[in-house]
Amino acid sequence: DIVMTQTPLSSPVTLGQPASISCRSSQSLVHGDGNTYLSWLQQRPGQPPRLLIYLISNRFSGVPDRFSGSGTGTDFTLKISRVEAEDVGVYYCMQATQFPYTFGQGTKLDIK
C-alpha cells in the first residue's frame, strides 16, 4: 500500500497569514496513463470532507483561489495564501493512483 505522510500534523496560523501543508507518498503517484492522482480535502468541524484540489493542482469548483496545490512524483504541497477563519479544520491528502486508495493522517489547521 502507498503510505501518505503529512507534515505538520498541527498548524496554528494567524489570520491573514499563509499556511502550507506537505504530503509525501511512499512511492511515485504517477499513473501509467501519465496523470498523478493526488487530491486535497478539507474537513471542517462536524462536516463531511470537501474536495479542494485534484490532479495535484486543479482547484475544484467553488474553491477560493487562495488555495493552491503543487508538487510532483512523491512530494506535494497545499498552500493557503491568506488564512481566513472559515479555513479552520483538518486537511487530508489522498492518492488514487493505486488501490487501495490511501489518505494522509490529516493536518489540523487552527487559528492562533
Next chain:
Amino acid sequence: EVQLVESGGGLVQPGGSLRLSCAASGFIFTSYWMSWVRQVPGKGLEWVANIKQDGSEKFYADSVNGRFTISRDNAKNSLYLQMNSLRAEDTAMYYCATILLSAYNIWGQGTMVTVSS
C-alpha cells in the same frame, strides 16, 4: 441541488449485518464511479470500496473484502453497502462519495455504524 444522502446506519452486535444506502440526486448518477469511505470519530479517513458506473467492476479494501459488498441500482440512483460479519473495528461514520478524475468531488453527510454488544 446536487446531493448524496446516506441511511441505514445504527447499532449492531458483533457478527451482525447492516445494509447502508446512499440516495443520489441533482446529477447524472450513471456518469460516476461511486465509493464508500469511512471515518472513526476523531480519526482519519479510510477508503472502503469502489464500484464502476455499470457495476461491472468493484474494488475493496483488504479490511472488508469478503465481508462487505458494494452495489448500485442505477434505476433508483442509489448506492448500497451490504456489511456482514461486522466487527468492533468497523465502527465508524460511513460516507458515500462520487469519483471524478479519481478525486472525491461529492460527499454525503454520512451515516454512523456502531458495532457493540
